[in-house]
Amino acid sequence: MYLTREEERILKGEEGPARQLAMKLLVRIGEALGAERLIRISHAHVSGVSYSNIGDPGLEFIEGLASGGRVAVYSTFNPAGAPLGMDPPYPVPREHVEKQARIVKALLRMGFEPSGTCIPYALRRPRPGEHLAWGESSAVAVANTLYGARTNREGGPVALAAALVGRTYLWGLHLEENRRPTITVRVETLPRGEVEAGLLGYMIGKLFSGELPYLDAGRLTKRQVIAMCAAAAASGSTAMCVVRHVSPEDQGPPGGVERAALGPDDLREAREEVESASLDEAELFFTGCPHHPEHVVNRVLELMEAHGVSRLRRPVWIAVPGRASRPLATLAGELARRNIRILPGTCLVVSTLGRSGLKAIATDSVKSAFYLPRRHGVRVALASLEDFVKAYGA
Ligand SMILES: C[C@@](O)(CCOP(=O)(O)O)CC(=O)O
Numbered sequence: 020m021y022l023t024r025e026e027e028r029i030l031k032g033e034e035g036p037a038r039q040l041a042m043k044l045l046v047r048i049g050e051a052l053g054a055e056r057l058i059r060i061s062h063a064h065v066s067g068v069s070y071s072n073i074g075d076p077g078l079e080f081i082e083g084l085a086s087g088g089r090v091a092v093y094s095t096f097n098p099a100g101a102p103l104g105m106d107p108p109y110p111v112p113r114e115h116v117e118k119q120a121r122i123v124k125a126l127l128r129m130g131f132e133p134s135g136t137c138i139p140y141a142l143r144r145p146r147p148g149e150h151l152a153w154g155e156s157s158a159v160a161v162a163n164t165l166y167g168a169r170t171n172r173e174g175g176p177v178a179l180a181a182a183l184v185g186r187t188y189l190w191g192l193h194l195e196e197n198r199r200p201t202i203t204v205r206v207e208t209l210p211r212g213e214v215e216a217g218l219l220g221y222m223i224g225k226l227f228s229g230e231l232p233y234l235d236a237g238r239l240t241k242r243q244v245i246a247m248c249a250a251a252a253a254s255g256s257t258a259m260c261v262v263r264h265v266s267p268e269d270q271g272p273p274g275g276v277e278r279a280a281l282g283p284d285d286l287r288e289a290r291e292e293v294e295s296a297s298l299d300e301a302e303l304f305f306t307g308c309p310h311h312p313e314h315v316v317n318r319v320l321e322l323m324e325a326h327g328v329s330r331l332r333r334p335v336w337i338a339v340p341g342r343a344s345r346p347l348a349t350l351a352g353e354l355a356r357r358n359i360r361i362l363p364g365t366c367l368v369v370s371t372l373g374r375s376g377l378k379a380i381a382t383d384s385v386k387s388a389f390y391l392p393r394r395h396g397v398r399v400a401l402a403s404l405e406d407f408v409k410a411y412g413a
């Protein structure tokens with residue numbers, strides 16, 4: 020692989036052992052993939068930072084890099100395995116809390132933003148054509164599909180290496196020729212709401228994994244695009260779609276590619292595959308997979324007001340980025356009285372939810388409905404927050 024003089028210097032260890040290790044990793048993988056050279060990135064987003072996923076070996080690896088290693092570009096990290104700065108509404112072992120705190124501390128020492136979120140695009144908006152090195156499959160699909168920025172689905176260590184040297188290998192979705200649709204998918208039932216967008220995404224990932232689908236799914240809200248991308252990236256290896264009137268790279272329906280259709284039967288099949296409980300059985304409602312920006316809390320309060328609900332009989336848990344801001348922390352008491360809990364900087368999928376004894380929950384996230392039964396043995400009902408507020412408003 021061609022390396023610039025500066026890259027050679029880093030590879031020789033002239034910027035310290037952490038950057039040397041990072042450069043070695045990127046060069047070795049890049050060469051194995053046949054990449055010609057490295058490219059500069061403007062934002063690294065590192066997944067694989069939850070203690071429940073990476074355990075002691077991951078903690079030691081990150082602490083090792085942090086003793087001397089500093090990020091070279093704007094860098095953010097994914098949700099942790101326990102809420103940051105607020106008590107969790109489920110049991111988290113003390114060892115887990117302490118070791119998770121050490122991981123976050125090591126990342127901050129390296130110069131990471133205090134992020135703890137899977138929506139890094141809410142912290143720094145990617146520009147079309149910009150090169151990124153992101154982990155977190157949902158964020159990758161959103162960056163490519165919604166923002167027209169360029170990133171592959173990077174594993175945790177590769178994204179961390181990219182953060183340390185500000186580069187990644189020129190391969191895959193960084194190359195223009197790999198960003199053209201390979202299949203046109205006719206969406207016969209336009210998705211209403213977030214759940215249906217997620218179900219559509221689930222089928223896209225399941226049926227067209229490895230393809231780059233072109234879709235016309237009507238007028239989608241940003242949150243629907245996010246839900247669709249997240250589900251497609253969970254059920255398959257989808258890293259990008261071109262969505263008509265949404266993606267910056269949309270040039271109209273492509274000619275000369277295969278064609279497929281997704282109809283009402285497919286959405287029904289998707290629901291049957293991911294839904295394992297009814298709304299009646301749900302002990303709580305979880306929303307925020309992917310994370311919601313903090314202002315979602317106002318929308319929830321508005322929704323409750325619209326339905327004349329002052330307190331919910333069953334709780335709503337909302338996952339939001341990183342350490343909750345001061346206004347949100349101040350609201351915590353009022354929210355608790357309404358039976359709403361904020362989960363800052365964490366993700367139920369990589370949490371210790373399995374210890375909670377919960378048997379069934381409701382969510383508007385198809386991605387969570389896909390993972391939670393597998394990870395924590397919790398059954399899941401798919402519903403909108405409004406359905407839940409109507410069902411459990413006091
Ligand atoms: C399911 C997922 O969002 C969980 C978070 O994973 P991690 O602990 O950041 O590796 C990972 C992914 O989809 O990339």
Ligand code: SF4
Pocket residue numbers: 097098137157249307308309310338365366367368369386387390
């Ligand atoms: S909340 Fe969902 S999208 Fe975010 S890290 Fe967890 S599983 Fe991934």
